[in-house]
Every structure is written in structure tokens, then in C-alpha cells.
Amino acid sequence: MTPPDLRIDSLGTCQFVSPLAADDSPGATVFVDDSHSILLDDVVVQGERIEDRPALELAGPRPRLFFDPALTTLGIVTCGGLCPGLNDVIRGIVMTAWHRYGVRRILGFPYGYRGCTPQCEPIALTPERVADIHEQGGTMLASSRGQQDVAVMAAHLASLGVDVLCVIGGDGTLRGAQALGEATRAAGHPIAVVGIPKTIDNDIEFIDQSFGFETAFSAAMHAIRCAHNEARGAPNGIGLVKLMGRHSGFIACHASLATSHVNFTLIPEVPFDLDGEHGLLAALKRRLDARQHAVIVVAEGAGQSLLKNAGAARDASGNIRLGDIGTFLADRINAHFAANGWEATLKYIDPSYIIRSVPANPADSVFCWRLATNAVHAGMCGKTQLVIGQWHGRFVHVPIAAAIARRKQVDPQGDLWRNVLESTGQPRLSQCTAH
Amino acid sequence: MTPPDLRIDSLGTCQFVSPLAADDSPGATVFVDDSHSILLDDVVVQGERIEDRPALELAGPRPRLFFDPALTTLGIVTCGGLCPGLNDVIRGIVMTAWHRYGVRRILGFPYGYRGCTPQCEPIALTPERVADIHEQGGTMLASSRGQQDVAVMAAHLASLGVDVLCVIGGDGTLRGAQALGEATRAAGHPIAVVGIPKTIDNDIEFIDQSFGFETAFSAAMHAIRCAHNEARGAPNGIGLVKLMGRHSGFIACHASLATSHVNFTLIPEVPFDLDGEHGLLAALKRRLDARQHAVIVVAEGAGQSLLKNAGAARDASGNIRLGDIGTFLADRINAHFAANGWEATLKYIDPSYIIRSVPANPADSVFCWRLATNAVHAGMCGKTQLVIGQWHGRFVHVPIAAAIARRKQVDPQGDLWRNVLESTGQPRLSQCTAH
């Protein structure tokens, strides 16, 4: 694979001294040097030369700023579906900009990109206003799906004097952020556009893990535990849980590993057959004969090739509407057992909204705070069209273009999937090899 | 209303001295006197005479037993759907029978009444076997729906030498227990049949509250909180939550009161209109215009008159199959808003299985323990065809016939419903009066 271009864009020369320099407490004074970066791939094969490998710029405060904090207007917008931690990120941005840099004009744009147009009034954000929002799930700014006209947004943000825009959203949102950053430059009012990638599916590249992902699979685990109790509570009980994961099965894999209870984990990256000796239905029958109960976890994007008409329609955000693999599987399993005169009691659980809207767990709260402070640091230096990520444990800058170039997926040859197979003990469910 | 017959049936004279009498620690030696009972209705109207009012027999240990503990076989069976606390009750029965009375043959019948037939092997239960089961949801004995032939069960239980049968189940199950008790007597092998009423809907009469109910509405509250977060997170967001409650809206009422977030609570006891000036759709529109988001909680048995074809079919337990008011409301609301060109974002949550299968919360664990010990006390005295209930804070014996004679419902003129209206602020949603 050609290495991605990982150079970070910037609005120009940083002419302002950072107010963080004035603070002499330990930690705060250690500015990050732009000449340091993190190796994208740190696996060494004996004898190999590695100094030309691509590397990611470190995130963190710099000694000189592009914007004068006293005159800076910072905007925040949250787009797309709910994800645990949105309020933590908003809160962290406001607190850092206000307390650390002295920024006093912070605008929250309600209802996603719609809030960046004249349709909505922005909300003035202060430390007091955001102090407790992270105790709640959801986003205090609300969100919406769908795109807005980039030129309209650029003009509106210019009229409001926005200098830094923190955009919290998924790949579609980040694509829009990229276009918006370019449009503001073209229009002569350059805005530093800093993304914080929001993907509950954890499917964005160059990001160890996305915020809210851990909270999500933890919440999913409770649904699996319930499915297990239901399965054990009835003759030949089958608990079937559909989890998030449109193109990537990370939530399904982690939630399966977090319990001991899953017997079949089905993810988009690994095709499976329903019928035939190696298919799911036969394997499920063998499991029930042996143990009288079974738990199946299926990611929403798994097994799409089994569904007719899948992939035809798109939603307001332009995402492909997936066929519903959960109800499809439930129907096919019930029909298969009924047709053969075998008893089975299937309980189907689809906990989607109950997962998306919970507050961040403590680990995600810590993570969101750290993402948020680094977003402010980047924006104040005029760095633009980047996202804040964590790579190998360090916070880094990733160009939006690189982050959205391709989707992160579970590697069917990697150790995560191996661990899932070790945990479920499931056999290969397909004649074909993993794609 | 004619007062119900509250006399408790018994297998006969108690000729064995209770082993509890030997224990001289405080509390254990205070036996209950059968001549004491609890007033069914303790509201006094000034000047009224009350000594003829019906009263419930107190539960608890008696000094003399009908069965010789050393020779007693005690059986346990759990029937119907899952409910938080089933394992607590099983555990409490085993612990009390074993440690307090010295009963050594305790049989668990798997898969509900099916386990009381020769189809299944009973499971030998010991304190060690049940020590930690209450940490898990579900039932270690598993359950099933549907009836079994009473004569077959009576003969099978006789062949196993069962003396006391603790039956944990709902009204259908209790009806079966009643028949089973009579059949065993008729067959000359009388079994003391003691019920512990299991109804997640809290709809059994003469029982302050059923076990698992509090855990259920607490779990339901989390779904409502999620619905609220989703509703606030989108333009004109509507969170719609369907909760258990086939004929009685107790879960919907308590879950609504437990949060501040519900704007409309819909229960079977209070009819509502969809259309018209006073209907739900118009009221919902007014709410959204005023506050831009709304949360609706609907009990599964609410609004059945709005559904065509409702009430036709029955499930394996003989329960009427309800029409799905949740998806019906979701469809109607979406259609109504779309037809009028109004924006709205409805998220529908149906958390049923996630509620039924959680472990009991601490309060329900305490309650289950106390129900269980009293069930053993009753059975050892040969009392039969009764359920253990809690009435005005005291544990009592209720004849099965009285307990299942009619269903407990939310009183639309009572203070619980008044409290719900005070909390939601919802208007009257119907032209007709509450039934």
C-alpha cells in the first residue's frame, strides 16, 4: 500500500506567544516540537531499515499560536447519530479554550451542520453552562443527519467571525469538514477545522480506538448477558443479539470477548453461510444438541450478501441502508427449526439506542477530555483539516484525508479475531475464505 | 364487591413439633398464631364498624408441622417468562428448608410444569448448588410456557414422593397449581402446594408488590433515560418506549415517576384517542412546538382498541396475543408528521428481554428471601393452595382462588395515577372516561 500523506495542513505562521508558556507548573510548559512524530507501523522485522516509514505528528500545545486567544472565536458542532462521550468532548473543548487559553467567545452550533447555517441560532458556551453535561448521555448541542451547502456554511461562519471550528462526527461529517475548511480559505476567511472522529463502530483509520467505543461494547455486553439468561431459561433457548457495526465488527468482537457467553460472533469482515453442513443453521443445531442453549451476536453489517435488496437505498446522511440481518436471522432460524420439527425458543434483542445514548464510562471520559484538549491546542496553532487521534497510546494529528481514505476493519488474520474464535469456539461457517 | 373467601386450606392436623422451636435465639422462637390476621382494607371512615371486614392470615413459622422434616421431599418449579428474582426465590427455599428444617431431599423440576412430568429428570438441589445463583438473572431451573396434564403431573410427583411443591409462576401457573393440589388430594397423595406469585407486571391481587417488579421498572427507567437523550439529540426528537404491562400499567407508571423525562404515559387502564383535538397526535404536536422534544412511554397492553385484529390469537400459555401498540404508534406518529410536512425524529425502544433477564436488585433480593422462607414455613405446616404475599408490609397467606380471581390494575381515580399526571403534566387524551 502506498503510504498515506500524513503532513498536517496549517493556516500559516504562528505569530502569537501561547498563554500556556506563562504557567510554570510541571507539565504545562513542555511544548510539543513539530519535528517529532510517531511511526505509523512500529513492527520491526530483524535487519530491516525503518527510517523512511510514515509517521504521525504529535498532538499537544505549541509555544506559538496562530490566533490571538483574546480575539478568537471558537465553534463546536456535533453531527450524526449519538455516541457516548459527545458531551465530554464539548465540555473538554470549552474548559480548555476558556481556562487555559482565555478564549471568551465559544459558540455551539445546534443540530449538526444545520446549526452552521442561518437556520439556527448558535448557543454561547461557558464553563458554567457545560459544567455537568458529561453526566448525561446524548449531546447538549443536539445533532442531525444530512449535509448542508458548504458555501452557505462558510459564509455564515465568516459572518460570525469563527476562527476555529471543532467538528465532532463520522466519516461523512469529516468529508464535509474538509470541504468546509477549503471553502473558507477560498473565500478569504480561513478557519482552522479540527475534527474529533466520532464513530461508535470504531472504524476510522489511524485511531487506536474511537471515543465511546468502549462504553458501547460495555453496554452491549449487558444485552448479551440478558440474551444468555433468556437462552438458558427455556428449552433449546437461543439468544440473538444484533449490535452496531455497519462495516466493521469491532463492537461485536469486543462485546463477545467481554462475556463468556457467546457461541457465534458474526461480523461484516467474515462471510458466513446459513445453509449446508458448514452453515450457521447446522452449527447452531449441533450446539443446541450438545448444550441446549446458544447465544449469537451479529453485527448489523454482517451477512449482507444473504439479504436480497440490500444496499439499494440510502439514508439522509448518504449511508447505504442495510438490510436487517437481525430479523432476517431470527426468521430463518425459527423457520428452519419449525420445518424440521425441532423445538427452539429464540429471543431477539436489538439494543441499539440503549447503547448509543448512555453517558461515557470513566475510561471514555478520560479519553474524551484528552482528545478535546488536544483539539484546542491544534486549532489555536492554525493547524487545519486534521483529526485528533490516539496512535499507539500517544495523541497525534491525522490529516482528514488520511483518516477517511479507507475504513478500519477487523483483520480476519489478526489476533483480535483469533481471540474471538478462541473464546466462542465457533467453527468456520463458510466454504469461502474471508474477504 | 363480595368479600373474597380468604380462609387458607390445609392438608390436616400438624402432628410434628417444629425444629425451629429448639432454637433459642431472638426472633426464631416467635411462632405465628393462626388466629391473627391482617385487615384487607384498613381505611377507616369515621364512625364505621370494621370488625367484620375480611382479613388475611399471617405468614411465618408455626410451632407444629404437618410433615416430618427428616422425611419430607420438597419440590420447586418455575413457570412462564423470566422475571428478576427467580433464582433468589429458589435459593431462599432451598436454604430455609435445608438449614432451618433439616429437609434433605429437595428437587428442582426443570423447564416449568414439563419438569413435573416423566419427560425430564429432576435436579437435586443443595445449599452448595444454589449458593451463588442469585448473582445471575434468569432461572437455574429454566422455564417453559404451556400447560401439562394435571393427572400426569400428580402421578409423577406422587411417584417421586413429593410432599411440598413450591410453584413460582403467574396466574395461569397458579390456576394449574390449584388443580394440581386438588388432583393430588383426590389421588390420595396430598401435596402442599404453595405458590409464590411471579408477575413482572405486578398485576396480582392481594399482593402489595410482586417480586422483580421494582427491578423491572428500575431497568425500564434506564431505557427511558436513553429515549430522553435520543429525543433531545435530534430536531423534534421523539423517544418512544414500550414497556411490559399486558393489562396493568404499573411498570409504565413507576418508570415514568422514576425519571422526570416522560411527557405521555399510556396504560391499559386509561383509554386514549390518537386523533382529534384531544388525541395523542395533537397533544404531541403541541408538546414539540413548545419544547422540541418529547418522551412517550406505552405499556404493551395500552390502546388495544386502536388496533385492528387485536385479541384474536393466543400464545402457548393461553395468553391473548396483543397487537403491537409500540410499532403501531411509531408508524402512526411518523405517518402523521410526514403527512403534515412536519419534521420529527422518532426513536423506538422495546427493552423487554433486557428487563426480564437482569438479576434482582438488592431490595428485590431481600423481598425474595422473605417470600421464600415464608413459603417453606407454610408448606411444612401442610397449608396448601395458597400464595405468599405481602400485604401492608406484612407477609400473609392468600388462597390461590382469591389471588387469581381478578387482576390488580392501576386505579385511574387513585393516587398513583394522579402522581403520574402530576409528573408528566399530560392532558386528558380521550373524550371518554376511564373504564
Added chain:
Amino acid sequence: MTPPDLRIDSLGTCQFVSPLAADDSPGATVFVDDSHSILLDDVVVQGERIEDRPALELAGPRPRLFFDPALTTLGIVTCGGLCPGLNDVIRGIVMTAWHRYGVRRILGFPYGYRGCTPQCEPIALTPERVADIHEQGGTMLASSRGQQDVAVMAAHLASLGVDVLCVIGGDGTLRGAQALGEATRAAGHPIAVVGIPKTIDNDIEFIDQSFGFETAFSAAMHAIRCAHNEARGAPNGIGLVKLMGRHSGFIACHASLATSHVNFTLIPEVPFDLDGEHGLLAALKRRLDARQHAVIVVAEGAGQSLLKNAGAARDASGNIRLGDIGTFLADRINAHFAANGWEATLKYIDPSYIIRSVPANPADSVFCWRLATNAVHAGMCGKTQLVIGQWHGRFVHVPIAAAIARRKQVDPQGDLWRNVLESTGQPRLSQCTAH
């Protein structure tokens, strides 16, 4: 016992029509009739006459009010230590007074009774201000211990025009409320003083259960579970947990019943010996020899006779300072095992503040809402010097004098203590009989 005087005091004739009458929705229009009351004792002994028994007035809205809602000023104060549910009660009072009665001047007095003096500014409370406070533990009004001069408070409240004062506090606080109500009458500015009894120990008479109690014992259960894990994790491990309960062991009893893990429950109502064949130390040794681990739960007021110098000092609220039975037991157990050369690993847990400051659980949230609405209903009718309680499942008015006349305790002859003994299996630990 002489029956307590249960007549409810009132400021005078109710001349205003209740605004609740205008509302025609089900439930709200059912006013409570003062001639109805609840039997204090509803146990019937066969043949007994009962119409002269003491009865408690029902709580709830009345058709006529003493105060004109449009002109009413309602005050709220929280006193003493934290208890789960304080914010729920504050919120429920504000919501009911504002939305149901149309009261527009609601004052929160900060820092307990200190806030009822000129030392502090009252806080204007509105629905918006209190909307989310119940998600947090503690009290938004803050609290303090200690008394204030009643005349000073009466004059200050008069100067603020307070008509109804809702006082949330324990027995000392209620005693002060009684005095305050009398003082305002004597001074010609009668205030309706309505108490909501706050006692995490659940030790107030004529109240089925106090708010926060269930949350407290549920939180305590987690500490016990931890103690159990520690005890099982070490050779001859002993987990010792000190719980709240100055004079009444309800928390210790319920928390013990909620787990299966407690082997010794020690409460103030049941004396125990340390030494001797029947003492705790010998019983503990036998338990360890048999099972290699043990869990002990001790209420803070248990075993005070064992402590020298106990009962001498008093805190700012006038409560007797108890000797610390927890560290005393830990020291004595360690010394006893060391002196005999027996191995033991004792872990001592004192979770007090972690319990007091958690948010109310869902059941307590429901309960707090219902207490709060009834407090407003009582106050608007000019009823005074009463507390809102729940008796046998119904909300009632209890004169403050009756509520604080004596302390509710665990009955060593009752079924709660019997259930604890059945659960722990602990032997009698004393030569003397229970007091």
C-alpha cells in the same frame, strides 16, 4: 402503650378553591376526604372490636385551600447529613407547587436552618433550576448541622413572607420544625410547617420506610460483596463492614439479607458478648475453622456497652457521639487471633460517605416524588406540624409530635430479625436476652 394523638393541626379554615379542581383528567379530581384515615394497627385477632383504634389521616389534595396559590410563598430547607433522595424531594416540591398550584415564589434556604436566618440569602427555585438535580447525590441547597434560634428564624421567615415551609430532616430537625411552627403562630405570622422525615437509618415511627433507606442498603450491599471477596481471597479472611445505624439496625439487616454472604449481623437492638463460649470471638473462630472465611456486618450503634467512654460527647446536632465499634472490633479480633497464634486476615470497610451521597435509586426516586407532592398538598391546606409518611402503602399525615415520640427499631421478636437469623445462620451471641 397509650395510643399517640394523631390529630393533625391546621392553621384554620380553608377558604380558597383548589386549582386542581379545574383539571378534569382522571385521578387529579379525586380529592381526599379528611374523615378518612388509616388504621395504625391492622392486625386483627379473632373476635376483637377494632373501631376505636388510632388511625392516621390520609395525605393528598383537598378541594379547598388555606392559602391563595397566586400569593403563596413556599420555602424549602434541608438539614443534617446527606441522604439519597434529597434532590428528588426538593425537585418534587418545586414541580408540584409551580405546575399544579401555580405557586411562583419558591425559596430554597441554603445550609439547613442557618439559611432560615439573615446569615444567608435564599435561592429562588424554579422548574428549570431544579430540572436535573435528582441525577446527582447530595442536596443542591446544601445542609448543615446544629440548631438556630427559633425566634430569629420565625422573624426572618415572616419578613420574607413565607407561608408554607417544607422541612426535610431528622428527628432533631423535626423538633425544631415543631418549635418553629409554634413560634410563627405565637408571633402572629402562622406558617404551615410540613416535614418530610429524613433518616437514612429508617428509624422514625409511623413511617413504613424512610426515603433513601433502600438506596442506602443497596449501596451497602456492594461494600459487603467486596468484603466477601476480600475474605475469600486470603487465608482465614475476615471481612468486617461497619454500616450506618445509630440506634436501629435496619440498614445492617436489609443489607445482610440482600446478599448471601453475611455470617454475623450485629445491631443496636440485640446485645452481644465478645468473650466467652457464646461470644462473637468464639463463634468467629468456629466459623473460620469450618469455612476459612467470614463476613461480619456491624451497625455503628451496636455493642456500645462494650466500649468504654461511649456516650459522653455530643456533636453539633446534639447527637451522642458513639464509640467506634468498627475499629474496636477490628482491633479486638486481630488481638484475639494474634494472642492465640491463629492466622487471620481482617479487612475493615467503613463505606459511610460513599453511601450517603449517592443519587436515589429508581424506587426511592418514585417514593420521593410522591412524598414531595403530598407535602405540597398538605401545606396548601394550612395543615401544619405534621410529616408526610407512608403507612401500609398509603401516604398519610403524622403529627410531628407522634413521629418523634419514640424511635423505630428492629423488633428482636419480629420477622425481620428472624429472617436475618435464617440468612446468616448466626447463633445467639449473648447470655442476656435482647433488650
Added chain:
Amino acid sequence: MTPPDLRIDSLGTCQFVSPLAADDSPGATVFVDDSHSILLDDVVVQGERIEDRPALELAGPRPRLFFDPALTTLGIVTCGGLCPGLNDVIRGIVMTAWHRYGVRRILGFPYGYRGCTPQCEPIALTPERVADIHEQGGTMLASSRGQQDVAVMAAHLASLGVDVLCVIGGDGTLRGAQALGEATRAAGHPIAVVGIPKTIDNDIEFIDQSFGFETAFSAAMHAIRCAHNEARGAPNGIGLVKLMGRHSGFIACHASLATSHVNFTLIPEVPFDLDGEHGLLAALKRRLDARQHAVIVVAEGAGQSLLKNAGAARDASGNIRLGDIGTFLADRINAHFAANGWEATLKYIDPSYIIRSVPANPADSVFCWRLATNAVHAGMCGKTQLVIGQWHGRFVHVPIAAAIARRKQVDPQGDLWRNVLESTGQPRLSQCTAH
């Protein structure tokens, strides 16, 4: 710093074909190549050559084994204090060894190293025996502190035929494991000794994060939230929470970041003064004057220089007994405020055992499973005297000698501490620079 020696020791040539090779499902067949490793430091400075940097061997299954699985005896021992996840690790080892390799003799040694001597009987572990243990905190094997004679252990393990010993413990335990591995070789019965580092303080080098750490700081967060509620609930309320962290402040830092409520975080790595203009007492007074409440989090190893007599004694494991900084601070703060006649209400919370004994959270459960499987993979290849770690997101082998060479600490110049300062807003509390 001289780079550590990261070569992994091994018992010898692997002559057995791995049974994993027979499995053709995706993932399982991708064996790890010993010539691949992970860069210890992956920060690149522009133009630098990096191929000689130290690198860590990747963990995972190899195609050839040292031990014949059918004849292998695998032992497990847990040492030292409790830590969330111990049961998850035990369970993962048993499941992987049994189901993936076909090992049938798995021995659990009770009570730590004591169980590796003839004093205790080992426990036969099977999948059924460990199926549900991870639902509970603690360790099913129990643990103990203190060392045992290495020669005695080596002889006893040899007599039992142990081939692979999985040791779960902290640095003292790992030092013992190192000695034990060497002794078994010297005695001609070489055992593959594989460590899983257990440190709730997260203070072991070359490990991104230790298992249980995340659960621990999450549990600690709840104590902080309680402290915050107590602090806000009283006049000039101060909540003081002592957390684990003998030499490293990771738990204090993460728990502080996870809430918004902490105003002062005190860790061993950053000295602080009590007195003087820049000291904690003065800063605390300024905070209370400004905001009327404050929350302080102190790691148990912080501020030891302030304590007289600290560092003199040692516990059974040889750890230095720390002076109690928590009660010391509480006393000094109370005395300081009292001496100046300032009101303050300090609540002190020490949640230690309540944190150590909780079950692993879902993320730690996943992590423990993955550590456990990799431990088995390493042991079956005869690799020895290593620990399983996760480095930059990948599972690796670290020589025990390297892992315990020095302690991991919070870098006062690093971004974690900077984030804490950004969150608390605390000033520098010392004249001296951080050590």
C-alpha cells in the same frame, strides 16, 4: 538510559507441532514469527536512524511447541493483594489451555506461593469449574502475601510434574517467579514460568496498562463523585479521597480526569508543600473562598516526605509501610482551619478495599482474556521468565528482568500530568521542582 535486554528466554527447541495448526478457521492459523518485534520507542525525530532501537517480541501462538499438550501439566497461582480481573485471567488460561491445546491437567495453587509448597493441596481446574468465576471479584484461588522458599517450591512443583507455571502477581511476585524458573532449571526440571503482571497501580514498565487498572480508577471515580457531593453539601465542604498508588499516581490522575470535580490531585511523583504561600493549605483556603467547596485526591504514596517515621517498617511482602497521608492531611487541614477560626467540613473517604475487590469491567475482561491466551501460547513454546504485556496496542513478551528493573511512573513533564493540571486548574504547590 542503557537499553534493557529484551531477549526472551526459552527452555529449548520446540519439537511438537501445535494443535492450532490443524484448525483452518480464519485467524487461528496466523502464527507469530519470532523474528518480528515491536519498537520500544516509536517516536521519530526527523532524520534520525532508528533501526538499532530495542524492540519487544510479539506474543501469540507459534507453529511448534516445546511441550506435548497431551502430556502437559499447567499450573496457575495468584499472589499479593486483590485486583479486578484475577478470575478473568485464571478463566482465560484454563479455557485456552483446555479447549485450544487440549491440555487436561491444570492445577490451581491456592493462597499464592504458599500453594506451591506441600502446605496446600492444588485444585484441579476445568472449564466447568471456572465458567462463571469472572462474574465475581477477588480470586477463586485466594492469595497471600509473603515469600516461600524457592527450593521448596521448585521441588514441590517438580513432584507434581508441572511444566508451565502461570504466575499472576506484582513485582515481588515476579522476582520470585524469576528465581523459581532458574531454580527449576538448575534442578533439572525446567518449568516455563510465564508472568501476567498484576499491579492495580499500573506501575510496571513496558506495559501500556495493567489489567484491573481501568476498573480501579473507574471505581475510584465513584468515590470522588461522593466526595464532591459531600463537599457541596456543607459549608466550606472539603472532600478528601485517598486512592491507591504507592509509588505511581496513575489511578489518582485517571480518576481525577474521569470526573470534573477534583481541584487538587496529589501524586508521589510531584512533591508538594503544605505550608507557605504556595502550599496546599493556602491554595485550599483560596479555593474555598472562591467556590465554597473543594475536592482533593491524594495517592497513598504522595507527600511521604511530610510524614515523620515514614518508610521504616515493611509488610509481609517486603513492601515499605507507607505513612498514612490521608489521615495526616485530614488532621492537618482540620487543625489549620480550626486554628484560624475558619469554618470547614472535611469528609475523608478511603475506598481501598471497595476498589480492589470489584469484578473487572468489560474492557478489563477483554484485556484479561487476551493476556491469558497469550500466556498459554508462550508457555506451550517453552518460553520462560517473561511476562505478557501490551505495548502500543500489541501483545508482547517482556523479560521479567526488564519488567521489574524499574517502576513506571507518571512523567511530571508528560501529557498525562499536563491533562490533569488542565482539568484541576491546580497551581504549583511546591517551591522545589518535580523530581
